[in-house]
Amino acid sequence: MRLNVVNYGHPALRQRGARIEAVTPEIQSLAANMIETMHAAHGIGLAGQQVAKPLQIFVLDLREVSDRPSTLEWEGEPANIADRMPMVLINPEVTPLDGITDTGPEGCLSFPEIFAEKITRPASVRVTAWNERGEIIRFACGGLLARAVQHEHDHLRGILFIDRMTSAERRRWQPELDALQDATRTELQKGQIMQRESLGDWKRIV
Ligand code: ZN
Numbered sequence: 001m002r003l004n005v006v007n008y009g010h011p012a013l014r015q016r017g018a019r020i021e022a023v024t025p026e027i028q029s030l031a032a033n034m035i036e037t038m039h040a041a042h043g044i045g046l047a048g049q050q051v052a053k054p055l056q057i058f059v060l061d062l063r064e065v066s067d068r069p070s071t072l073e074w075e076g077e078p079a080n081i082a083d084r085m086p087m088v089l090i091n092p093e094v095t096p097l098d099g100i101t102d103t104g105p106e107g108c109l110s111f112p113e114i115f116a117e118k119i120t121r122p123a124s125v126r127v128t129a130w131n132e133r134g135e136i137i138r139f140a141c142g143g144l145l146a147r148a149v150q151h152e153h154d155h156l157r158g159i160l161f162i163d164r165m166t167s168a169e170r171r172r173w174q175p176e177l178d179a180l181q182d183a184t185r186t187e188l189q190k191g192q193i194m195q196r197e198s199l200g201d202w203k204r205i206v
Contacts, residue, residue: 001033001036002033002036002037002040003033003034003037003051004051004052005037005041005046005050005051005109005110006049006050006051006052006110006184007110007111007112007180007183007184008110008111008114008160008162008177008180008181008184009180009181009182009183009184009185009188010052010110010184010188012049012050012052012053012054013049013050013110013155013158013160014158014160015049015054015158016054016156016157016158017047017048017049017054017055017056017057017155017156017157018054018055018056019055019056019091020055020056020057020090020091020130022134023090023130023132023133023134027055027057027090027132028132030048030051030053030055030057031057031059031088031090031132032132033051034046034048034051034057034058034059034088035059035061035086035088037051038059038061038086038109039061039086041109042064043109044060044061044062044064044065044144044148045058045059045060045061045148045151045152046058046059046109046152047152047155047156048155048156049155049156049158050109050110050155056090056091056092056156057088057089057090057156058088058089058092058152058153058155058156059086059087059088059089060085060086060087060089060145060148060149060152061085061086061087062081062085062144062145062148063081063082063085065144068104068143068144069143069144070141070142070143070144070145070146071124071141071142071143071145072084072139072140072141072145073139073140073141074137074139075137075138075139079139081145084139087131088131088132089127089129089130089131089137089149089152090129090130090131090132090134091129091130092127092128092129092149092153092156093127093128093129094125094126094127094149094150094153095125095126096122096124096125096126097122097123097124097125097126097140097142098122098123098124099122100122100123100124101120101121101122101123102120102121102122102123102146102147103118103119103120104118104119104147105117105118105119106119106147106151106161107161108151108160108161110160111160111161111162111177111180112180113176114162114173114176114177114180116161116162116164116165116169117169118165118166118169119147119161119164119165120164121146121147121150121164122146122150123142123143123146124140124141124142124146125140125141125146125149125150126138126139126140127139127140127141127149162177
């Protein structure tokens with residue numbers, strides 16, 4: 001089932017995700033729905049916050065990208081990225097591998113039509129997480145995969161890619177960001193009014 005992806009201005013995007021204590025059927029179904037939603041939107045990653053579920057979970061699938069290379073070492077062995085996609089990461093711990101950084105472009109499904117040209121992040125990271133079966137997985141990665149992991153891991157802590165834009169880029173996008181935030185808040189208010197009205201109807205009927 002496709003989920004609704006929330007845009008900048010929705011409070012869930014600034015919430016720290018709660019730790020998932022057990023991979024229940026509900027969590028497995030959330031993960032499957034997040035993968036379906038990410039594929040439908042042609043995204044390469046999606047975090048719980050983006051579907052208004054502030055939990056420590058994100059999904060990735062890089063198979064559609066051919067022009068931005070990645071590296072992957074799975075449990076210490078070089079691995080084929082396509083074999084591991086789509087990927088579900090629960091309660092992930094992400095640590096930079098060394099002091100080398102990489103600057104590159106980024107976008108986000110919660111920021112339609114807004115793109116950063118220069119986001120600087122560690123070039124490679126080590127990751128420990130649970131998969132969708134609750135098994136512990138460990139891998140090291142570089143390139144686009146490392147960037148995607150860090151972008152999604154940021155979401156789990158309420159951090160957004162606009163927080164990592166250069167100040168010049170952020171200034172340039174500020175009018176679009178303000179407009180998106182206003183539009184999202186207006187939608188939310190309308191939704192709340194509709195909810196109240198439908199509750200009123202229900203009370204009248206009973
Ligand atoms: Zn994002």
